[in-house]
Structures are given as structure tokens and as C-alpha cells.
Amino acid sequence: MTSTDRHLRADAARNRAALLAAAEAEFADRGLEASVADIARRAGIGKGTVFRHFPTKEDLLAAVVLDRVDDLAALARRLTAAADPGAALLEFLDAAADRQQQLDLSFLRESGEVNARLSESRARLFAQITVLVERAQAAGAIRTDITATDVILLMCAPNHVASFVPAAPAGLWRRYLAIIFDGLRPHGVRPLPTPPPEPGQVG
Amino acid sequence: MTSTDRHLRADAARNRAALLAAAEAEFADRGLEASVADIARRAGIGKGTVFRHFPTKEDLLAAVVLDRVDDLAALARRLTAAADPGAALLEFLDAAADRQQQLDLSFLRESGEVNARLSESRARLFAQITVLVERAQAAGAIRTDITATDVILLMCAPNHVASFVPAAPAGLWRRYLAIIFDGLRPHGVRPLPTPPPEPGQVG
DNA sequence: CCTTAACCGGACCGCCCGGTCAACTTGTTA
DNA sequence: TAACAAGTTGACCGGGCGGTCCGGTTAAGG
Known part of the structure; x- marks a missing residue:
């Protein structure tokens, strides 16, 4: 969806998609004070990976x-x-x-x-x-x-x-x-x- | 003006009133996630005193x-x-x-x-x-x-x-x-x- | 004035948060 | 397949939170 496909490794793109989906679901469920750790867990990735894709x-x-x-x-x-x-x-x-x-x-x-x-x-x-x-x-x-x-x-x-x-x-x-x-x-x-x-x- | 005047010491009553006023102001300013420490500071009393008057x-x-x-x-x-x-x-x-x-x-x-x-x-x-x-x-x-x-x-x-x-x-x-x-x-x-x-x- | 119990306060605890980092893994490419 | 860059990870950090606790303080009553 988001067109930031600048030489993104395959697994990285997969993780990014999962992360966005998990974040959308988590924000919808828990409101905007959903924790980054929970989002990462939901996406099945580590917390560090979240901050690699989005600095904040x-x-x-x-x-x-x-x-x-x-x-x-x-x-x-x-x-x-x-x-x-x-x-x-x-x-x-x-x-x-x-x-x-x-x-x-x-x-x-x-x-x-x-x-x-x-x-x-x-x-x-x-x-x-x-x-x-x-x-x-x-x-x-x-x-x-x-x-x-x-x-x-x-x-x-x-x-x-x-x-x-x-x-x-x-x-x-x-x-x-x-x-x-x-x-x-x-x-x-x-x-x-x-x-x-x-x-x-x-x- | 809460009528819990059951043998309340003078300073305690004063602090309680100040606490309620400060809490009202602080909640109005910062919303309901105002911190207890800030409320205590605003009331000019210690944080422990807050929890003495209200357990939570x-x-x-x-x-x-x-x-x-x-x-x-x-x-x-x-x-x-x-x-x-x-x-x-x-x-x-x-x-x-x-x-x-x-x-x-x-x-x-x-x-x-x-x-x-x-x-x-x-x-x-x-x-x-x-x-x-x-x-x-x-x-x-x-x-x-x-x-x-x-x-x-x-x-x-x-x-x-x-x-x-x-x-x-x-x-x-x-x-x-x-x-x-x-x-x-x-x-x-x-x-x-x-x-x-x-x-x-x-x- | 003296005793005493009620009261005060702030150091302290455990928890959770957003964010960092260095060691480790893996996709890619020649 | 080798070798490197890109990606991943979870332990870790600093900070702020609600709530606890005990040594010091002070109002109240005789």
C-alpha cells in the first residue's frame, strides 16, 4: 500500500506489512495508547524491528x-x-x-x-x-x-x-x-x- | 464540603480541602491522567498525604x-x-x-x-x-x-x-x-x- | 507543659512505557 | 557458494507512574 519500496528486502517487506496490519488492529482495539511491545508481539516480530521501520x-x-x-x-x-x-x-x-x-x-x-x-x-x-x-x-x-x-x-x-x-x-x-x-x-x-x-x- | 468531619484534626482538614481544590484544578487542566505527584505539589502537601486521605x-x-x-x-x-x-x-x-x-x-x-x-x-x-x-x-x-x-x-x-x-x-x-x-x-x-x-x- | 496519637512527607518499590544498541541471522548478488 | 550488507532481536536504559512505609512533626486534651 505505502509506496516505500526502495530496495526493500523480501522479509523486511513482509514484516512491514504484518506490522502495519497489527498496528491497525491494535490501535483499533486498545486506542492510541496501545503499547509498541504489544503491537510487535501481535505482528510476530521483535520490538526493535518496529523502531527500524518507524523511528517513533x-x-x-x-x-x-x-x-x-x-x-x-x-x-x-x-x-x-x-x-x-x-x-x-x-x-x-x-x-x-x-x-x-x-x-x-x-x-x-x-x-x-x-x-x-x-x-x-x-x-x-x-x-x-x-x-x-x-x-x-x-x-x-x-x-x-x-x-x-x-x-x-x-x-x-x-x-x-x-x-x-x-x-x-x-x-x-x-x-x-x-x-x-x-x-x-x-x-x-x-x-x-x-x-x-x-x-x-x-x- | 464532603461531610467526613469525623474527628478530623485541624491541619488534616485544611490539607484535605487544599487537596480537593488542587485535584479539581489539575484534573481540569491536564485531564484525568494528571499525576498524583503534581496534584500534591499543587496542593502544597506530600504525596503520602494524598494517599492517606484517598487510598487510590x-x-x-x-x-x-x-x-x-x-x-x-x-x-x-x-x-x-x-x-x-x-x-x-x-x-x-x-x-x-x-x-x-x-x-x-x-x-x-x-x-x-x-x-x-x-x-x-x-x-x-x-x-x-x-x-x-x-x-x-x-x-x-x-x-x-x-x-x-x-x-x-x-x-x-x-x-x-x-x-x-x-x-x-x-x-x-x-x-x-x-x-x-x-x-x-x-x-x-x-x-x-x-x-x-x-x-x-x-x- | 507534657504526653500521645494522629498526621505528614519524601525516599523508596515495582511496573510499564518509548526508545537504543550490539550481537546475531538471513536474503541477495556476483 | 561465499561474503557482505541488510535486517532482526531482546536485553537494556532512563523516566514517570501509582502506591507504600516509617521516622519525624504537630495538633489536641488533661
Whole structure:
């Protein structure tokens, strides 16, 4: 997936793939305080090997997240051409919540300067979301007093809310996405009490 | 103001008060992974003294939280008698978000069996919220396909969402509370895709 | 004022974390 | 197949954590 195939030995490439898979699973299970040792054990490799491939735990996390962000950006781009912009935005938010299950935006908050590639991908994703939001607003599906930054911030709230129910039925987050999305619709809204945050302040 | 004044020496009482104040401040600043050593330093006492008053860091956290929960329950009780049930619920949610600024429900999630008094207080708070929600629904201010558990789960979402903006203007959470509350109102809603969680599953 | 028990504090313990390193193994290539 | 570079590994390090403990301190009561 990640195109760092610069003369990588066969076993090293295998280990790297296993490591990324294990890290993704472990971060999903235990959140972002999963230990590097556990990830290494899960991948069946030594801890030193982890740090050979990624100099820092944060870099490993960034690599895992990069794929998801790019994936999401691609989906957003596809949905830009959808016939119903309101439904497109909802579908995007649904996919976003579904894909990141556990991981919330906190990795994006931390990743200010950590990883240049991740920052770029994040910026592309945010740009696509902006298009989605503006189209939905132009179509009258979404209230006009919100910004794309608002949507980005609210994006992972459904997962977070549902995470407080330990034995949650699968897809409980859809319930809260529906409620929040209803709050984004323009039916009988009242003016918002606080101006939106600056777009650059999100990460 | 916890009434454990059972023959407590003067200096001990003073230290206990300072400790509680420092813990509240420190937990608010650094989140719930604030270290006991830092709290002790902030209170101007030794680390051993902390553990003399509270056998566990979790117990200290529970003591800090207990006041807020009782406080919130009292407010909810007061608002039960308000003329406009919809406005009362909104005011409650506003106060809840305002009071807990940083601390989210995670301490309530963890505190399953930790502290009996906290569990009782939490149950009382949840009961009051249920009354508030039902009254708002009876008045037609809130959609009828949501439950009090939904409201409890959504209660701290505004703070969490706003916390992703590092240099957030004061009260940014009000913006997201307004959006979410609009999603709770009965104007042109669509049916929710997932049944609500069991009330007992929250903590 | 003196005794005493309650209280205080910080050195200390065991644990786990992210990260390093030098000795060892293995894929590659000529 | 030989020889080397690339890769692997787990012991190890420094640091921070929650929690313990005992020698010194101090408020309280007669």
C-alpha cells in the first residue's frame, strides 16, 4: 500500500506489512495508547524491528492513519459528483464514522508537524469535505450558518458518543449520526450562539 | 464540603480541602491522567498525604466528581419545575457542559463499582435527567423517539467536539450544543436508524 | 507543659512505557 | 557458494507512574 519500496528486502517487506496490519488492529482495539511491545508481539516480530521501520511510535500511527485519510478523501471526491448533495454528505459522514470506528480525530490533533505527508493528506481531505458541505448548502440540504470546519469537528462525535456504551449494539453510532445530522438540516433552526472556529485551528 | 468531619484534626482538614481544590484544578487542566505527584505539589502537601486521605487516585477523582454530579442533580431538580420544559432541558445541558469543561463522562464510565456514593449520585442525576427529558417531550419541545439515555450520552459531546480546537474561543462548545440540540427538536426529523441503548449500559 | 496519637512527607518499590544498541541471522548478488 | 550488507532481536536504559512505609512533626486534651 505505502509506496516505500526502495530496495526493500523480501522479509523486511513482509514484516512491514504484518506490522502495519497489527498496528491497525491494535490501535483499533486498545486506542492510541496501545503499547509498541504489544503491537510487535501481535505482528510476530521483535520490538526493535518496529523502531527500524518507524523511528517513533507516532510515525507508525501516522502511517496507519495515512491510508484511512487518503481512502476517505477519495470517497469524498467520488461523492462530490453525486446527484443529491445532501445525501452525499450524509453518506460521507456515515462512511467516515464506520471506517474509523475507534480512532477519533485526536491523532489529527496531535499531528501538527509530525508527518508532512499526513498533513498534506489531511489538508486534501478537509478540502474535499469543504466542497461536499458547500454543495449540500447550495442544494438547501444543510443550514448555511455552519462551516466545513464545524462538520469536520462533528465528524467523529457519533463514534465517541456511542463508545460510552460498553456493550453497544453494532452501529449504535448511526443513531447519533442521525440526530446530529438532523441538527445540521435547515428545518426551523435558531441562530447559533457562537462564531465558528478558524479553519486552520482544527489540527 | 464532603461531610467526613469525623474527628478530623485541624491541619488534616485544611490539607484535605487544599487537596480537593488542587485535584479539581489539575484534573481540569491536564485531564484525568494528571499525576498524583503534581496534584500534591499543587496542593502544597506530600504525596503520602494524598494517599492517606484517598487510598487510590481513582477515589480522589471520585470525590472531586461527586460534588459536580450532586450539583448538577440539584440543578436538574430545580429545573424540573420550570415553566418551559424545553428551555429547561437546554439550560440544563448548557450548565452541564459549562460545569465540566474538560472532564467528560469517562470517569462515569470507569466508575462502575469503584465508589458506591458516586454510583448513587450518578443514578439520582440520571433520574432527574429522565424527568427533564420526559417533560420536554410532553411539551412537544423534544422529539419522542429519543430516550433520556440518548441525552445523557450526548450531554458532553459539545465539550468534546470543541476540545479539538486548541485555541478555541471561550464558549465554542455552545455552538455545538446548539447544533446537537437542534437535532433533538421535533422539526422535520426522519426516523432514527438504530434502537437506543439500554439505560443500564451507560456507566 | 507534657504526653500521645494522629498526621505528614519524601525516599523508596515495582511496573510499564518509548526508545537504543550490539550481537546475531538471513536474503541477495556476483 | 561465499561474503557482505541488510535486517532482526531482546536485553537494556532512563523516566514517570501509582502506591507504600516509617521516622519525624504537630495538633489536641488533661
